[in-house]
Amino acid sequence: MAVPRDDAPDPAAPHGSRARWLAVADDLLRAVRPYASPGHALLTLPGPVSASGRWSDGLEGYARTFLLAAFRVAGEGGADPDGLLDRYAAGLAAGTDPASPERWPRMTERRQAVVEAASVAVGLAETRPWLWDRLDEGVRARVVDWFADIVGTDGYRNNWLWFQDVVEAFLAEVGGPWSQDDLDRNDALREDLYVGDGWYSDGRGRDGERQSFDHYAGWAWHLYPLLHARIRRRPLEQVHAERLHAYLAQARHLVGSSGAPLLQGRSTTYRFAVLAPFWAGTLAGATPLRPAETRTLAAGVLEHFLEAGAVDEHGLLPIGWHRAYPRLRQLYSGGASPYWASKAFLGLLLPADDAVWTAPPEPEPATGPQVRALPVPGWLVVRTPADGLVRVLNHGSDRMLEPRVVARADDPAYRRLGYSTATSPQLSRDAVAAPLESHTALLDGAGAPSHRDGVQRVHLGDTCAVSRSQVHWLDTPGAPGAGDDAGWAGLRRGPQVTTASVVHGVHELRLAWWHPADDDPVAHPDADAAWPADPGPWRMHVGGWALAGAQRDEVRVEDDPDRVVLHRADGTVSAVRAVRGLDEAGATWRDGADPFARWSATPWLRSSAPVAAGAVVAALVVLAGGAGDDVDLDAVASVDVRDGEVVVRWRDGRRDVVPAAHVVPTVDGTHP
Incomplete structure (x- = not known):
């Protein structure tokens, strides 16, 4: 034959x-x-x-x-x-x-x-x-x-x-x-x-x-x-x-x-x-x-x-x-x-x-950052040919299959806020149980981050996307309140958390706030669930892109009170910079959690005090390749929270208006 x-x-x-x-x-x-x-x-x-x-x-x-x-x-x-x-x-x-x-x-x-x-x-x-x-x-x-x-x-x-x-x-x-x-x-x-x-x-x-x-x-x-x-x-x-x-x-x-x-x-x-x-x-x-x-x-x-x-x-x-x-x-x-x-x-x-x-080869023309909205999956796509990276900001895909009454972690393959061609969700057991990377969460009294759960779409424009989720906390075996059986896990219900991504070049300004779940009829099916509601109060967490290296010293961490910048040996940069309502900064290292390489670090920002309902926090989140020459951690000039909207002004003069229900209006730059 x-x-x-x-x-x-x-x-x-x-x-x-x-x-x-x-x-x-x-x-x-x-x-x-x-x-x-x-x-x-x-x-x-x-x-x-x-x-x-x-x-x-x-x-x-x-x-x-x-x-x-x-x-x-x-x-x-x-x-x-x-x-x-x-x-x-x-x-x-x-x-x-x-x-x-x-x-x-x-x-x-x-x-x-x-x-x-x-x-x-x-x-x-x-x-x-x-x-x-x-x-x-x-x-x-x-x-x-x-x-x-x-x-x-x-x-x-x-x-x-x-x-x-x-x-x-x-x-x-x-x-x-x-x-x-x-x-x-x-x-x-x-x-x-x-x-x-x-x-x-x-x-x-x-x-x-x-x-x-x-x-x-x-x-x-x-x-x-x-x-x-x-x-x-x-x-x-x-x-x-x-x-x-x-x-x-x-x-x-x-x-x-x-x-x-x-x-x-x-x-x-x-x-x-x-x-x-x-x-x-x-x-x-x-x-x-x-x-x-x-x-x-x-x-x-x-x-x-x-x-x-x-x-x-x-x-x-x-x-x-x-x-x-x-x-x-x-x-x-x-x-x-x-x-x-x-x-x-x-x-x-x-x-x-x-x-x-x-056919004769056709080299890709040199262009700056390209931002595209993909309405069906609910994604904002940021592509930078100069460094080869693609970033997807996810405000529409969740593959939410689990029944509401089942104790569950977020599926890291679908419910993170960001995915890219150079980074991965963290996949170790502890990272899945307590998500930090490319994630916005409320921290409970023990400092555990909430899970995003199903994604409810709010807005998708050319450079801005908004979504919300009713969050919950996962109690794994051995955690307080998880029960006596080592194989048992539970959850605590939380409020609605809204997250917005405003994109300018390689920069994402991430906004977040929460409001009681009872304010939203979509959350009502959980109202009579057997799982208890967490009473709060809660602090806010904003996690950036995890960066991996074969050796721990391949990723250098540079941190200040209002920012964390990760520098990898190949020039890739992952950074977070506090803009509003976040006054703690750090990075979490993990061993074996990343499919790219053994060691990985996630930069994050948090509020040291509980965040009130409707209070907006803001952070600049960046992933860039090469030498990170296009990264400007001072790119945001101001964030004004008004009735029903947030107005973002960039230092180059651009202005974005973000639809924002349930926010508490404040004077520019202040936090209630």
């Missing part, structure tokens, strides 16, 4: 070239070979075991690497110098044989098999002339039987509905069973989760909100329509093409000029899978990017991860971001989960003479 070729890819091929992508694909596929079972059906990679178990993880290893092999072989017109398809064909035969010790779990045995079945279906469709069409009839019948478990099933409430559509599309193409009722139901669910302007919410929240925005919008919601269309040998439907085009016009700004993508949301261990929608747009003719722009962006992301150590010394993709970092995983993640990164190699389906590979 192997098809030889003479022009093997050059490992030293230029970055961005198609040969470079082929070489990286080959390296990744060769590295996983030693971990395959004798019959090649299960590929069990090193790393933690997922919640589905090692058996399911072995199927995942097969399916996700098969996807990479399929793109690599199909893109070369069947050329297969390493005999990839021979091994995957053998695995297909063993995995679907009920008598084989390597048989795959059925979808009735492991729900995760639904996900992996979609990758197998795509791989078979893309390589059909060289694999499926040459299989023994008995093997094909067993594969159809294994896939057929999905027909008539339901309960898919997020991107999983596409797995059913893709598998049933393949079944329809090969004469297997499928259900129009399944497809119609999924169509209705898909439209229900489409929020607009190219964005899907990956499910609904606890109260029906559609506020789950992350990379799944790209590597699932906008990828699978194209893969589905290719299985059915049809063009991408116009509605999906238009949505993909709209999404890419925004997603392109979530990748830094250095090639670093935004670190936000779940499953970020998939790393360069963020490129999947960009290749999909090119394949479908549904992209606002010119061919050279797509090539440059994709090459930048791939090389960013390779240079940062995302591939380990064994040639494998471990769970992590730059380096191996198991804490980044979700419970559904196992050792092979990172190989959803295979989706980044979709571009290999574009032939060597396509303009995406041949």
Whole structure:
């Protein structure tokens, strides 16, 4: 079944070239070979075991690497110098044989098999002339039987509905069973989760909100329509093409000029899978990017991860971001989960003479800071090409799935105020239980920070965003009032905290104030909850961007009574500067909490005294790369709190007006 070729890819091929992508694909596929079972059906990679178990993880290893092999072989017109398809064909035969010790779990045995079945279906469709069409009839019948478990099933409430559509599309193409009722139901669910302007919410929240925005919008919601269309040998439907085009016009700004993508949301261990929608747009003719722009962006992301150590010394993709970092995983993640990164190699389906590979390079023009509002996810995006950074100020995405009566910590992947291409939420157990970074909180009597919980949108303009949340405190085992059982945790309900971000260049002026929850009807569902209300009083905390270094001395802390500035050896700066109502400053160090590097520090500001209801505090929060030349910690001239608004004046003369309900008007610069 192997098809030889003479022009093997050059490992030293230029970055961005198609040969470079082929070489990286080959390296990744060769590295996983030693971990395959004798019959090649299960590929069990090193790393933690997922919640589905090692058996399911072995199927995942097969399916996700098969996807990479399929793109690599199909893109070369069947050329297969390493005999990839021979091994995957053998695995297909063993995995679907009920008598084989390597048989795959059925979808009735492991729900995760639904996900992996979609990758197998795509791989078979893309390589059909060289694999499926040459299989023994008995093997094909067993594969159809294994896939057929999905027909008539339901309960898919997020991107999983596409797995059913893709598998049933393949079944329809090969004469297997499928259900129009399944497809119609999924169509209705898909439209229900489409929020607009190219964005899907990956499910609904606890109260029906559609506020789950992350990379799944790209590597699932906008990828699978194209893969589905290719299985059915049809063009991408116009509605999906238009949505993909709209999404890419925004997603392109979530990748830094250095090639670093935004670190936000779940499953970020998939790393360069963020490129999947960009290749999909090119394949479908549904992209606002010119061919050279797509090539440059994709090459930048791939090389960013390779240079940062995302591939380990064994040639494998471990769970992590730059380096191996198991804490980044979700419970559904196992050792092979990172190989959803295979989706980044979709571009290999574009032939060597396509303009995406041949168009002359187009360097990104030098510009100053770019600020964009993305209304659907509720984000303000600040991009600075000069230092390669992208910052997202989050006033609209929360993935709030937990019932209100469940003791819960904020999900650090969704409910921080800020995400960027150079920083991460802190992920150690203590950091999740007591969030500090990119966070505004009330501090209780013991100094514990509140949790943000669900995000209620208030305002989103070109340079200003406002949101509020009913906060709570998490009482973990061993904390006063947490109960006698070591496995028990509780919470205390708090007031509403409103946070505003006003952006000027690399500077964010962050405003915050609180008011009683009873003032807001949205908070009423908690009024009769079993958990007690914290009586207060409370101090205010404003946390800046955490900065990480491999050694503690890579990050230097410079602090004064009204400011903290972190300087990293590469020139990156994270700073906070008190503007109003905050008179304590410090930095919190953590060991092992950050996926970028071992040591991390978070700068913060606090009020030493309790803050009254409606009293506005303000801080300048900055993240900058390079030498931090654009950072001016005295950029704010004044903050005037008026009835229903806050007026911000910058020293260069700019003026911003922030809508502000429940604030107490004060004289400029004073605090009640």
